[in-house]
Amino acid sequence: MPALVLFGRRSRVGSDDLYCPALFMVLYQVPLLLVAVLYVSVWRSCSSMHFSHRGVPFWFMLGAIPLYGFMLCVYLMVVHVSAKGTIIDHERRMLMPRLLHVHIVWSLIMVSYGVMGLYFWYAGDLCMPDAEFVLVLAAAMVAEVSCTFTFGFCILGGAPHHETHEIVMEPNGNATSSERQALLDEVERSIPNSDVYVPQQQRWERRCNRCCSCIRCFTCNLFGGAGTQHDSMSVVAHVFARLFYGSPDLVISDIVAGFILLAAVQAREDADMLEQADEEETTLAELRRRNKKNLETPNRPPSASMDSHHHHRERGDSYIAIEVPSPPPSSSSVAPESDPELVENVLEFAHFSKYAIGIYGWMLYVWSHPWSGTFRLAFSCMKKNLPYIHGDNFFHLHQTALQLETNVRSQDIVYASFHNSVYRPAFCVVLDHQRKEVVIAIRGTLSLEDCLTDAIAYGMSLDDVAERWGCDGAGEHAHQGFLHCAESVYLDINRLGILEMLFDPNSNASVSESEVNICEHGAYSDYGLVGTAVLLSIILRPRYPRLRCLAFSPPGCTMSKGLANRCDEFVTSIVVGYDIVACSSLNSAEDLRDQVIDLISRSKVGKSEILRQVVAWKKPHELLHEESNYGNSAFGLQLANYRTMLQRIQANEPIHEMTLPGRLIHLRRTAVHPEGGGCWVCCRPGRSVCCTERSDYHFHWSSSEHFRRIRIARTMLDDHFPDKVHHVLQDCASRLRQREFQCV
Template sequence: MPGMVVFRRRWSVGSDDLVLPALFLFLLHCAWLVVLSMVLFSLPYSLGQSCSVTLVDHGRGYLGILVSCLICEIAIMWLSMRGSILYTQPRDAVQYILYIRLAILLVELVYAVVGIIWLVQYYQPCSDVTAKNLTLGIVACNWLVIFSVLITLLCTFDPTGRTFVKLKATRRRQRNLTTYTLRHRLEEGQASSWTRRLKFIMCCTRAQDSQSDAYAEVAILFAEFFRDLDIVPSDIIAGLVLLRQRQRTKRSTILDQANNDILAFLSGMPVTRNTMYLDLKNSAEMAMYKEVCYYMLFALAAYGWPMYILRKPGCGLCHLASSCPCVSVSGSQLPQSVTVEEDNCCGCNVLAIRRHFLDQDLKQVHIVYTSCHDAVYETPFFVAVDHEKKKVIISIRGTLSPKDALTDLTGDAERLPVQEPQGIWLGHKGMVFSAEYIKKKLEQEMILSQAFGRDLGKGTKHYGLVIVGHSLGAGTAAILSFLLRPQYPTLHCYSYSPPGGLLSEDAMEISKEFVTAVVLGKDLVPRIGLPQLEGFRRHILEVLQKSDKPKWRIIMGGTKCIPKSELPMDERPLGPTDPAPSTRLWLHPSDLSIALSTSTPLYPPGRIIHVVHNHPPDRCCGQEEPTYSALWGDNKAFDEVIISPAMLNEHLPHMVMEGLNKVLKGYAPSEVQTQTEPGEMEAGGFLASPTLLSSPKHLPSTPSECSTAPSTPSESDTLPLTPAQISD
C-alpha cells in the first residue's frame, strides 16, 4: 500500500508484495543453475555432432541469464522487505529493478523460442541423449517462468490503473475540473470492472433482468467500498491481523482498568452485572431453548444433499444412494402428496431432507412442498407438517450458490411491503425481495392451505405456523414473518445466524414479539451491514497507518505464536530515524476522512440468544475444548466485526447446531472454573465462568433431550454478584 506504479499504471500489488514471488523464482533458478552447471561441465557430449555443439553454446548463454535473474531477484527481495506498509520510500527502487527483470524475461522468451526451434529440427535426428534432455529442461524452465509471470500480471492488472495515476497527479496540481472528470471516470471504471468479475463468476448461469440489476448494485457496493482507497489485497490481510491484535489488546486494557463494570469478555462481547444469561433451570426457559435447538434441525435440512454429505462424510453418500431411484431399483419413492420443484433428476435434495429427519427419528415430520428453484431474489425452501409439535414449518435455505451471494450483497434498505402501525419498517433489499417471492409462491400454489388441510383428522387445521432459516434463510424468514403475520398472528420465527444489516430499528423492536434469533460466538454475518462495512473500512486504515512493521512480518505473525511487540498497536513518539508523518502517509486516497455513502442503520432481528464460549488461551500446539453458555444479546451490540479465525467457521449451520447442543451439555450442577481467551479475563485476573457470573437461580440442571413457550428475561435475571464474590 499504495499500489505499485509501473509503466505509468497502478497495479493491484504493492512493492512489499514481491517477497514471495521473488523467493519462488530465486529457488527455481538456483535449482536449475546447479543442474545446468553439472550437466554442462560434468557430463560428456558428442562434440562431433552439430546439434550438441550448438546446444552447449546455448546452455552456457542461458547460465548467464540465470545468474542475472538471481541477482535481480535478490535485489527485489531485499528491497521489498524494507520500510513498512505505508512508508514506501525505501522501496522506490523496486520498479527500476522490475524493468531490468522484465528485459531479462524478454531474453528468456527468445531463448525459449530458440529452444523450441532446436527441438523441432534436431530432436529426432540427434543421437546425443544428454543434449536432448538438456534442451527439454531449458525449454520447460523458460516457459514455466514466462507463464508464471504472465499469470501474475493478469491477476494484478487494474483496468483503472492509468486513470488512478492521472487522478493522483491532477490532485497535486489542484486542477479541479480535470480532477472531477477523472474521478467520475475512475468510479465508472471500477464499477464496470466489478461487474465483469461478477459476470465471470456467474458465467454458467442464465442471465435474468433481476440478476443484471443485482450485478449493477453489488458492483456499485464494491466500488463504493474501495472508492478512493489505494490498497491491494495483501493490505487487507495485514489489516485483519493488526485489527485482531488491536481488539485483543483493547479488551485486555479495559479489563485492567480500575472500577470497571465489565467483568469479562465472552466471544469478544463484554459481560457486566446487567448481562442476562438464559435461566435454563427455569422450566419455561429450558423448554423455549429446547425449541430453539429443535427447529435448527429444519434450518439445517433446508440445505439438502450438500449439507447432508458434509455432516456425514462417511455414510451420507451411501444413505442417499440406497434411497435414490437413479442408483437403486428398490429405492424409496416420494409420496404422491409431496410437490417438488426443480430438484435434480435423482431428487437428491428431497431425499436428503427426508433422510435428515429419519436419522433424527422424527417420523412425524411430513414434507408437503419442496422448491429447489434457485435464482437471485428467489431462495429455495420447503414446507413440512410436524404432527408431534402440531406445527406447519416453512424452512428457508441459506447461502449455497453464487446467486444466493448476490442476494446477500444487495444490502440497501427497502421498505417492507406491510402496513406499519408506527415508525418506518425497512429491511435488507435482497431478502425483502426473497420473502415476497416465497409469499407469492405460497399463495399461488396454495401450499399452506394444503399443509393445514393435510390431515384434518389429526387437527392440522388448528396447527401453528413456524418459519425457520439460517443465514440468508434467517433474514428472509424474519421478513416473511412480517408478511404472513396479518394472516397468522400466532406464528413464530426462529432466525439462526441472521445478517446484521436486516431490519431498521422500528421493525427490529416489533420483531422481538415473534422472532427468536441465535448468534454463535464471533460469527461475522450478524455483525456485518453497510454501516458496519464503513466502520470496518475505517478501522483497517487506522491500523495500517499506525503500523511500522513490514507487511511480510505482519502476515507471518498472524500465523504463529510471536511476541505482541511484533504487532504494535499503540501510537508511539517518533524516533530520530523514523520518517516524518508526511512521508509515511499518502493522505490521498487513503484519507480517513473519506466515508462511504450514507446508509440506513439496520440490525439483526428479534430477541437474540447469543451462544458464547470461554476459550482456553491460544497455544502453539493444541487447544482445550471451550465451555459454552447462552445469554440474551443486545441487537445494537453487534455493531463491530470481531476478527477471529472462528468468525467464518462459527457461521456454518452444523456448527450452530453443535454450539446449541453444547450449551445443554455444558450445564451441570457443579460450578466448574473455565478459562478465557487472552484479553477475556475479568478485572481481578480471575477466570470467569458463566455459572460463577450468574445468580444462584442460574445454576443449571442436567437437561434432557430437546422440546415451548418463549419467556421474557426479567430484572431478576441479572448478575448481582460483586467482584469479591466472583473472585471466589
C-alpha cells in the same frame, strides 16, 4: 502501494509484492547455477574444450554460469528492494521498475540462449551423458522465462493506462500547500487507479455478471445461476459501488495485509479482555476468601479489634478490608444454564433446527454427512412423486434429505417448494406432532440467486408493506432483498390457503389437491405456528397472534432497531461464535473498510513481515504506530481526499442503521481441547467437510450492540454454516438433558 507502473500501465501488484516470487526464483536459480559450476569443474566426461560439436556442452554450460549468476543477482536485488519501506512508504522502492526492466532484457537473452541450447541438443551430435546437462539447463531457462513472462502478462494484461499527477514535493518529502489544496478541491473527481474500489456502477455490474458466469461454468450450474440475469443486479452493483467508491491507490495485497493487521489487533484486544477478566475473578475470589476467613474467626471485643487495627497501622502493613459478600441469586447473577427461560429457548432451538437444515436439501445433507450421506440418499431416494412437493429433481433427493434430517413422514409435509430464484427462496410447511406446531421453514443462502438477494442490503421502508397487509412496521426499514422474499412466500401461502386450511375450521377457501397436501379444515387449530423468517412472521402476526419466530443466524442488517425492539415479544435469534453474517451490514462493512485503511496507514513494517504475522504472531505495537504518520505525504493527501468524498456521499445518501431482530442468544465456545489435524478430524461424528469445534459451547442472553463490528476470526465463516449451528445446539441440548437427568 502504490501500484507498480510498467510500460505506462498500472499493474495489479505493488512494488512490495515481488518479495515472495523473487525469493522463490532465487531458490530455483541456485541449484541450476551449482549444476553448471559443478559440470564445468568436476562432472564433465565426454565433451572437450575445442570449438567443435564435441565442445558444445562445455561451452554452453560455461556460458550459462554468468547468465544464471547475473539473473540471481537481479532476483536478490528485487528481494532486497521489495522488503524496504512500509506499505505507504514506497519511496524506498523507487528502484524496482528499473530492476524489472533489466530483468526483462536479461530474460530475453536467457530464452534465446536456452532455445539455442535446445537446438544444439536436438540437431547436433552431442556426446552422452553431457548432452543431458545441456537439455536440462536449456529447458530450465526456457521454462523460467516462460513462467515470469506469463506472470507479467497476468498483472499487466487489461490493466488501465497510468494517469500521472504532478506533485511538487518539499525538501522534507511533503507536498506543497498549493498542491495539497488542489487535490483536496478535487473531491468530486473519482480516483480511477484502484483495483479494489471503483466508482462505476456499470463496471461492478459487469464484474458481478462475469463472476456469476464463471461460477456457473465451474460448478456446472450446481448452485444455480440461471436467474442471476435479473434487474436486481443493478441494485447489487450500486451497493458495491457505494461501498467501494474511490480510495487511496491500493492493490489487493495491501487489503490482505490490512486484514492481517486487523486480526492481530482484535486478537490482542480479546487477549487483554480475557486477562483482565481473569485478574478481576482472581481478585474477587481472594476478597471473598478473606471475608469468609474473617467470618469464621471467633468474635473479639470491639476494643481488641480496634487495638489490633491500631497495632497493624503502626507496623505500616495495614490494609483496608472490603467486605464482598456472595451475590444473591437474582436474574442478573444466576448462571445462564440456570435461567429457565433461556434453557427453554435453547431446547426449542435445538428441536426446530432440524427443519432449518432440512429445507436446504440434498447438498447440505451430503456436506454435513460426507461419509454416509451419499449412500443414504442413494438407498432412500426411490420415493413416490408427491404433488405437494415442487421443484425437486427426478430422484426426489430434496424430499429425501428433508425427511432424513427431520424424521417426518411424507404425509406430514403440507407443502414444500424447492424452486429458487431471486426474491423466491425455497420453503416448506411441515407438521410437528411432537410439539403440536405448524412449522414454516425458509431456506437461507445456498444458490447464486440467494447471494444476489443477500447483496441487496439497502434498507427499504415498510410503510407500504404495513399498509398493504395490515402488519407492524410503519416508519421502520428492513433489508430490501429479505422483504421481497417475505412477501413472495406470504403470497404463495395465502394463494394456496395453507394456513387457513390448517387453523380455520370455518374457512371456505378452496385448496388445490394438485399443489397442497389436503387435510380437514381446522384439523390443527390447536397447534401453534413457528417460523424461521422474521419479516414473514411480522406479516403473518396480525392473523396468527400465537406465531413465534426462531431466527437461526440472522444477518446483522435484517431490520431497523425500532422494529427489532418491537419484535422482542415473539422473535428470538441465535448466533454461534464469531458468525460474520450476524455482524454484517452496510455500516459495519464501511467501518471495516475504514479500519483496514487506517491500519495500513499506521503500519511501520513491510508487507512481507506483515504476511509472516500469519505464522509468527507479534504484538500489534511491533507492527503499528500509535497514530497515523503519513503527514502531508502523497498518501495522506489521497486519504484526506477519500475521507472527504465519503463524508459527502454519506450526507447525500445516508444508510439506514440496521440490526439483529428480537431477543438474542449467543453461543460461544469456552473449552479448547487439543485435536489432531488432517483429514482424520472429519471422521468423527458431527463433523462436516469443513471441521471446527462443535462442542463445549455455553450460551447466554446477548445484545445486538455486541455485533456491530465485524471480527476477523478463524471460524467466522464456519460459524454461520447451518449444519454447525444444528450440531452445536444438539450438543447444548444433550448437556442440558444430562444435567436434568442427574438432578432427578
